[in-house]
Amino acid sequence: MKSKIPSEEVAVKMNEWYKLIRAFEADKAEALKREIQYELEDMEENQDLLLYFSLMEFRHRIMLDKLKPMKDGDCQPPFSEMLTEIEMNQQKLTGLLEYYFYYFRGMYEFKQKNFISAISHYKRAEEKLEYVEDDIEKAEFLYKISEVYYHIKQTFFSMNYAGQALDIYKKYELYGMRRVQCKFIIAGNLMDAQQHEKALEYLECALEHAERLDDHYMIAAAYYNIGHCMYSLGDFCKAAEDFERAAAGFEAHSFQQVIQAVFSLTHIYFKTERYSDAAASYARGMKSAAEWEDEIYMTKFRLIKELYQGDGGQDxxxxxxxxxxxxxxxxxxxxxxxxxxxxxxxxxxxxxxxxxxxxxxxxxxxxxxxxxx
Amino acid sequence: MKSKIPSEEVAVKMNEWYKLIRAFEADKAEALKREIQYELEDMEENQDLLLYFSLMEFRHRIMLDKLKPMKDGDCQPPFSEMLTEIEMNQQKLTGLLEYYFYYFRGMYEFKQKNFISAISHYKRAEEKLEYVEDDIEKAEFLYKISEVYYHIKQTFFSMNYAGQALDIYKKYELYGMRRVQCKFIIAGNLMDAQQHEKALEYLECALEHAERLDDHYMIAAAYYNIGHCMYSLGDFCKAAEDFERAAAGFEAHSFQQVIQAVFSLTHIYFKTERYSDAAASYARGMKSAAEWEDEIYMTKFRLIKELYQGDGGQDxxxxxxxxxxxxxxxxxxxxxxxxxxxxxxxxxxxxxxxxxxxxxxxxxxxxxxxxxx
Structure with missing residues (x-):
């Protein structure tokens, strides 16, 4: 099976394409456009990038229209003037294109682990966010940024953006799922800051919301996160119950996450010396891990078994x-x-x-x- | 001796004053202004806040001018219209006042450890930064923000802002000191990210610059920071030399920081089993610490001596x-x-x-x- 082209790579080419258009390099722009079009067919799904493509296609056509008179041999104002005129007339389009330009460039820099540069580009995208008229699209940007900052432990920034996104989603009944996800991110950051009680408030609220939405995955994920909070707060008994609920939920709907829930459960059984529960849970987890061919979790299971029930040797x-x-x-x-x-x-x-x-x-x-x- | 009033507290009142002015509460605004004026005399030094005060005083007078006709019994447009008119006419003043409003609110929230809220306010101040015409004032804002984010370990954001500030300072020969400080912040963040080689590049550049400026404090501080870098890189011998230079520099110009430089030096002597050097350095450090009545460093000195030369008991x-x-x-x-x-x-x-x-x-x-x- 051929693997899909990563959307970041296509996005980099789209940004190049934008530069060629703004430089009135018609032939090169046309060639690159065809190359991108070809790659889009094989690209992993990315709705935003497809939207960026259509906007750019439109902008490309405006450039070609402007260039036409030149082909008739007419007099032609310099490119810089043409650029200014187009961009003045198409202020909104330009704003949107720049928004996507910086947003995708930020994503690309992030993937390259150039985090300082990624932050610069996200900030510039944010400055252009006013051109994005749709509230939900704005919230999607803020949500994604909060995720990104969570991963590189910029804790307070991540919470700030997740909070902003949440405030928007709250106005739209339809976006319940995202509200739950925002709360997960805020809770994750709070746990990084060792604020487990506060994290718990967000998670319980997320659980209740997920139950209202009747979303099996989110319900199980909420129990899983609550379990970790309880574990950190030292309430192992409650944590075991939460992990059991999470495991059951993931299992019933064949989500791979069942493995990690059963792992956390097994871990806590070992820790609290409930060895027969631990043995059963261990078997259940190893079976799942084998089914999903998850070598890493098999190693983790073996590790905790060796730690808690090994012969005391450490090799x-x-x-x-x-x-x-x-x-x-x-x-x-x-x-x-x-x-x-x-x-x-x-x-x-x-x-x-x-x-x-x-x-x-x-x-x-x-x-x-x-x-x- | 009466202690100075912290500038954050006065800033909170100034923000209240601004709200009263915008609500056309003339009497209350006047009373609060007098209160603030009184406190300013006893306040710790803060140039920005004094500038904020003068801008606000000017804005206050505009409100009073607007209100005058009412005292003559003339017809008066509603406050909301008056507000709009003033703010349209005084767009730049309004922009600047809002910049200071959010900036000081951010500082206040930071001091209260409401970091998420502090970030929101700093971001709003940054949006108004365009009204600050002076490049150096912009750089000062970016520099202060980078410091603040450094302290709460928002590493990549801190580096981003310090880099922005540095880019501006580079254009102005006069601001050499700030350039050195920006490099210290970037290096500090790099050390937090365990990037000691990269940190060293910034520090060596900072040292060279400090030497050109012939600034004794900055030269010693650079050696001190380089020493820590070398220590983390495992080059204890070079680290000891750097700490010795830092200590000598601080000592020669009677800076209290001599204590911490001598402490790091003593620590490294103990660590590398140079016990007679350690003993001399210990005596030198304890003497300085006693002179500056620094109980904390006296404890730290005693601690390392006990660790490296104690009887092995841990009490x-x-x-x-x-x-x-x-x-x-x-x-x-x-x-x-x-x-x-x-x-x-x-x-x-x-x-x-x-x-x-x-x-x-x-x-x-x-x-x-x-x-x-």
């Missing part, structure tokens, strides 16, 4: 950590290293505890570094 | 950590806990290592939390 444990770390799953590795270190510390095996703690500090540094290009 | 060590933690010096505590944990780990005292590591994890959580209101 296989270290190997499992090596696998996770080599696959750059640093956040997972960090969480489990912390768990392993505390496990041995509690059991007064200080040598092992100290080993895992010092490995933890190393992974934390790599995590901070990893955020950077 | 006093733990007490010193308790003191630092109780004073909410979490970043310092984190750094030294890490050091203590690694110290014991290396000497195979795993019980102590594990204790300090697990205490470290707790402090890290408090640090993440502390960023939040």
């Amino acid at each position: 296989s444990l270290k190997e499992y950590f090596d696998i996770l770390e080599s696959k750059e799953l640093l956040a997972d590795t960090e969480e489990l290293l912390q768990d392993a270190a505390h496990f041995f510390h509690k059991r007064e095996n200080y040598k092992a505890a100290s080993y895992f703690f010092s490995r933890l500090v190393g992974v934390q540094k790599r995590l901070q570094m990893n955020n950077y290009a | 006093s060590l733990k007490e010193y950590f308790d003191i630092l933690e109780s004073k909410e010096l979490l970043a310092d505590t984190e750094e030294l806990l890490q050091d203590a944990a690694h110290f014991f780990h290396k000497r195979e005292n795993y019980k102590a290592a594990s204790y300090f590591f697990s205490r470290l994890v707790g402090v890290q959580k408090r640090l993440q939390m502390n960023n939040y209101a």
Whole structure:
């Protein structure tokens, strides 16, 4: 199966196309347009980019119209004047094209991990957001930006944008799903800031909303997130219930996320020494992971089993950590290293505890570094 | 000695004053103005706020002029019309007042640790930045914002704003100091992102610039920062040289920062087992700390001495950590806990290592939390 062309790559070419149009490079613009058209057919789905294409096509035609007299040999004002005239007349189109230009450039820079440059371009796109007339489209921009900032731990900015998006979605009954997602992002940021009680308020509100929408995926996801909050707050019993609900929900509708919910459940059973529950849950999780061919989760399952029920030797444990770390799953590795270190510390095996703690500090540094290009 | 009134408090009142003026509440506005005028005399220095005051005074007078006919009993258009007319005629003044309004509100929210709200207000101030005609004033805004975001670890945003400010300062020969400071901020962010080589480039450039400016404080500060970079890169020998230069520079011009430079120097001497250097440096640092009555640094000096030259018992060590933690010096505590944990780990005292590591994890959580209101 041929893999789809990533939309970022097409977007870069669209931005090039825009530059050629504004420079009145008719032949080159035409050639690039054909190339883009060809690639669009094989591109992964991206509605925004298709809209950008149609706007650009229209702008391209305006350029060609302007150029026509030249072909008749008539006198022709310089390109710079033509550009000014077109852009004055087509102020709204120009504004929209620039909005998309900066937005897609931001996405591209983000993907390249040039985060400072990505922020610059997002900010410029935001300045042009006034040309986007549709409220929902504005909210979509703010929502996507909040997601992006969440991933690079710009916590307060992410919350700010998710809050702005939420304020818009609240006005539109139809956009219940996005409201739930905004609340998930805000809660995720609050958990990063160790504000679990506040995160819980958002998550419970999200759960209630997801239930009203009767959206199976979102309901299960809400339970999963609430479970993590409860876990962090130390209420393992409630956390286990939430993870069980999440697992059941994902399972009933064949979502792959069942694996991670069962993993969290198994983890908590081990932690609270409910070994027979843990064994059953382990089998259930390994079965799911095998069905979805999820090698990573199989490693994670083996790791926690070895930690909580192994012979106390650490060789296989270290190997499992090596696998996770080599696959750059640093956040997972960090969480489990912390768990392993505390496990041995509690059991007064200080040598092992100290080993895992010092490995933890190393992974934390790599995590901070990893955020950077 | 009476302590100065914090400028944030006066700024909040100025914003209230602005609201009263726009609502044509002449008497209340007049009363509040007098109150503010009185407080300004006792306020800590803040040039921007004084400028805001003069602009507002001018705006106040315009309101009073508008209101005059009413006192003669003439017919009077409604306030909303008067407001629109004034603000249309005084577009630039209105823009500037709004810039200051949002800027100071942002500073106030920041101080209250309402970071999400602070970001909203800074963004609104930035939208009005076009009314600030002076390039340098714009750069000052961008610089201050970058500082603020640095403190709450919004790393990429801080770098983005510091970069923008730097681009402006570069055009003005006179603003060499600010250029050095911008580079310090960028380097600080890069160190937070574990990008020490890149940070070093900025710092070496900053040092060279500070030397050209012949600014003693900045030269010493540059060496101090370079020392930390070198320390993180593992070049302890070079780091010691840099800290020594920083200490000498601060000392020669009686800057209090000599204490922290000597502390870093002493720390590195202990770490590299240069005990006689460490002893001399310890005495020098304790002397400075005593002169400046700096209890905190005295505790930090005692702590590292106990760690590296104590009898191996951990009771006093733990007490010193308790003191630092109780004073909410979490970043310092984190750094030294890490050091203590690694110290014991290396000497195979795993019980102590594990204790300090697990205490470290707790402090890290408090640090993440502390960023939040």
